[in-house]
Amino acid sequence: xxxxxxxxxxxxxxxxxxxxxxxxxxxxxxxxxxxxxxxxxxxxxxxxxxxxxxxxxxxxxxxxxxxxxxxxxxxxxxxxxxxxxxxxxxxxxxxxxxxxxxxxxxxxxxxxxxxxxxxxxxxxxxxxxxxxxxxxxxxxxxxxxxxxxxxxxxxxxxxxxxxxxxxxxxxxxxxxxxxxxxxxxxxxxxxxxxxxxxxxxxxxxxxxxxxxxxxxxxxxxxxxxxxxxxxxxxxxxxxxxxxxxxxxxxxxxxxxxxxxxxxxxxxxxxxxxxxxxxxxxxxxxxx
Amino acid sequence: xxxxxxxxxxxxxxxxxxxxxxxxxxxxxxxxxxxxxxxxxxxxxxxxxxxxxxxxxxxxxxxxxxxxxxxxxxxxxxxxxxxxxxxxxxxxxxxxxxxxxxxxxxxxxxxxxxxxxxxxxxxxxxxxxxxxxxxxxxxxxxxxxxxxxxxxxxxxxxxxxxxxxxxxxxxxxxxxxxxxxxxxxxxxxxxxxxxxxxxxxxxxxxxxxxxxxxxxxxxxxxxxxxxxxxxxxxxxxxxxxxxxxxxxxxxxxxxxxxxxxxxxxxxxxxxxxxxxxxxxxxxxxxxxxxxxxxxxxxxxxxxxxxxxxxxxxxxx
Numbered sequence: 001x002x003x004x005x006x007x008x009x010x011x012x013x014x015x016x017x018x019x020x021x022x023x024x025x026x027x028x029x030x031x032x033x034x035x036x037x038x039x040x041x042x043x044x045x046x047x048x049x050x051x052x053x054x055x056x057x058x059x060x061x062x063x064x065x066x067x068x069x070x071x072x073x074x075x076x077x078x079x080x081x082x083x084x085x086x087x088x089x090x091x092x093x094x095x096x097x098x099x100x101x102x103x104x105x106x107x108x109x110x111x112x113x114x115x116x117x118x119x120x121x122x123x124x125x126x127x128x129x130x131x132x133x134x135x136x137x138x139x140x141x142x143x144x145x146x147x148x149x150x151x152x153x154x155x156x157x158x159x160x161x162x163x164x165x166x167x168x169x170x171x172x173x174x175x176x177x178x179x180x181x182x183x184x185x186x187x188x189x190x191x192x193x194x195x196x197x198x199x200x201x202x203x204x205x206x207x208x209x210x211x212x213x214x215x216x217x218x219x220x221x222x223x224x225x226x227x228x229x230x231x232x233x234x235x236x237x238x239x240x241x242x243x244x245x246x247x248x249x250x251x252x253x254x255x256x257x258x259x260x261x262x263x264x265x266x267x268x269x270x271x272x273x274x275x276x277x278x279x280x281x282x283x284x285x286x287x
Numbered sequence: 288x289x290x291x292x293x294x295x296x297x298x299x300x301x302x303x304x305x306x307x308x309x310x311x312x313x314x315x316x317x318x319x320x321x322x323x324x325x326x327x328x329x330x331x332x333x334x335x336x337x338x339x340x341x342x343x344x345x346x347x348x349x350x351x352x353x354x355x356x357x358x359x360x361x362x363x364x365x366x367x368x369x370x371x372x373x374x375x376x377x378x379x380x381x382x383x384x385x386x387x388x389x390x391x392x393x394x395x396x397x398x399x400x401x402x403x404x405x406x407x408x409x410x411x412x413x414x415x416x417x418x419x420x421x422x423x424x425x426x427x428x429x430x431x432x433x434x435x436x437x438x439x440x441x442x443x444x445x446x447x448x449x450x451x452x453x454x455x456x457x458x459x460x461x462x463x464x465x466x467x468x469x470x471x472x473x474x475x476x477x478x479x480x481x482x483x484x485x486x487x488x489x490x491x492x493x494x495x496x497x498x499x500x501x502x503x504x505x506x507x508x509x510x511x512x513x514x515x516x517x518x519x520x521x522x523x524x525x526x527x528x529x530x531x532x533x534x535x536x537x538x539x540x541x542x543x544x545x546x547x548x549x550x551x552x553x554x555x556x557x558x559x560x561x562x563x564x565x566x567x568x569x570x571x572x573x574x575x576x577x578x579x580x581x582x583x584x585x586x587x588x589x590x591x592x593x594x595x596x597x598x599x600x601x602x603x
Binding site for chain 1: 312333334336338339341343344346347348349350351352353354355356357359373374376377378381382383384
């Protein structure tokens with residue numbers, strides 16, 4: 001009896017992972033399509049982030065896309081604002097606005113600007129894109145949640161290059177001071193930034209021990225492994241009194257072989273032909 | 288006549304308002320003793336957030352608190368707040384967050400600490416952000432009213448307060464009217480058409496001296512109207528233009544850079560109107576330095592005799 005129950009739970013979890021993988025696959029295609037249509041933007045850091053964002057938007061977050069301002073919704077702050085195509089894709093797929101709108105990215109007539117803008121796109125909580133700032137905003141929301149006793153959770157994603165900003169470490173200190181266990185932060189560690197490899201530009205290592213030294217609960221995972229992302233988020237619930245850092249090892253451009261790990265795809269968009277190849281590759285990939 | 292620093296008025300008022308408004312929270316960056324938030328911190332320890340010396344984190348967190356429904360007042364010296372201008376620009380202004388930035392230690396009037404602690408360019412910077420409201424009260428009563436107004440208004444507000452004590456320019460009946468110039472003195476009707484008329488627009492810590500200088504000048508035949516500008520943005524443009532028409536001469540007085548502050552705002556308004564008017568901007572034109580507030584006000588032209596002298600030579 002007990003064994004059968006456990007077996008069912010495993011099966012359900014497998015199905016959930018499969019469902020999320022399929023969504024991530026679909027959204028990768030949309031990221032390529034919207035960036036190709038826009039002719040500018042950041043594919044590398046959008047594709048490295050999409051698996052985590054998929055788990056958040058289609059599994060974890062308590063939110064109502066038809067009521068974006070629901071007061072006790074869980075919040076997500078994309079501190080690395082240039083990854084916004086991944087966020088827009090998740091918001092559209094969730095139902096905040098039509099999927100077709102994604103193809104208007106970066107046009108003067110579109111609500112979808114090149115970086116997130118608060119109160120113009122349903123579901124976008126704060127304006128980001130100047131790096132280093134989103135974590136403090138997320139912290140403020142987490143404080144407000146605790147003060148009100150609503151205990152909604154606040155999720156945020158920071159970039160690895162972004163972690164070079166001093167404000168990140170100011171927030172690292174204060175979030176621990178206020179014991180914000182409702183603050184869960186992903187660090188999209190894709191190892192690349194505009195001018196080159198993070199390691200060469202300004203190495204972050206030893207990264208996990210830095211966050212641990214700031215008194216955060218730290219986990220290190222493969223940021224493309226849906227199961228591991230789910231487990232990491234689940235695990236944060238068991239650790240009280242500390243903000244949570246999930247260092248997600250990712251690959252810039254993940255899912256498109258000619259973009260993977262290539263710095264030049266940080267802020268360059270594919271041609272129509274390259275996009276076709278990329279989409280064929282994503283669609284042909286195994287779940 | 289009360290003689291009080293407007294930063295103290297802020298501290299007392301915010302502690303009082305918070306009794307009724309449970310959404311008010313206060314943030315400090317290791318300057319609570321100077322921004323006068325001690326009373327609030329003591330009464331409402333759960334609503335007081337001390338960041339240590341980390342202003343940009345304080346400002347960003349204020350934004351998050353505001354987006355989460357709170358009414359945060361984030362306080363520091365004016366110069367340290369706008370030192371994090373880009374955080375204000377993105378996390379507060381562009382995120383349309385209901386944050387109240389409280390900049391104390393406005394201008395060279397702080398005295399002995401010197402230029403590194405003087406807020407001299409703060410208005411210039413924040414005035415360029417599209418959705419920022421900027422308030423600078425002239426005395427205790429007005430400071431109380433401005434803080435109260437800011438706590439109710441939804442949107443980013445910058446409140447600018449003095450370190451030094453300032454003399455009252457208002458009595459108990461004073462009514463703060465947001466966005467309206469506060470006329471402290473109206474030019475007596477001209478007995479002879481040849482007598483020069485001047486409209487003086489002053490803001491903050493220099494309002495009292497400007498009024499006294501104008502009263503003295505009246506005895507010497509200079510007809511003047513004195514307007515206290517507590518709302519620097521949005522400026523009461525209608526009043527500026529009306530007085531430009533009727534007075535032909537305008538003087539602005541502010542303990543702030545003459546670039547980008549009240550003098551600029553008034554000049555821009557007059558210049559675009561086509562009304563022939565002469566404008567003299569009195570303000571800070573160089574780095575401040577250490578000295579007593581009185582000595583600095585003398586040296587920077589804000590003492591009553593120096594103001595009189597500047598206005599007289601302007602009208603010659």
